[in-house]
Amino acid sequence: MKKKDTGVIIVVAVFAGIVSLIFSNLVISTKDNKVEEVEKVEQLVSTFEAPDKTYFNSEAVNPTKNIQLGQEPNTNPFGNQ
Secondary structure (H helix, E strand, O other), X not given: OOHHHHHXXXXXXXXXXXXXXXXXXXXXXXXXXXXXXOOOOOOOOOOOOOOOOOOOOOOOOOOOOOOOOOOOOOOOOOOOO
16 A cells, blocks of 8 residues: 555545534534433432331331240251141
């Protein structure tokens, strides 16, 4: 390849890039396509509301505590006794 060929290739590539950029902005992506609707997110705050006293009080059932019904725990519930 000669030096003239390299220069012509660079000029053609730059011209093709400019034409494709103009064509894509005018025809493919119109201003109507560029608008996007998004939902608004509430602002995060560092404060925490106190929980409902009906469920969270000193006499509420603690689900992490073992509960035993009756005098002796049954270690073999489905076995023959």
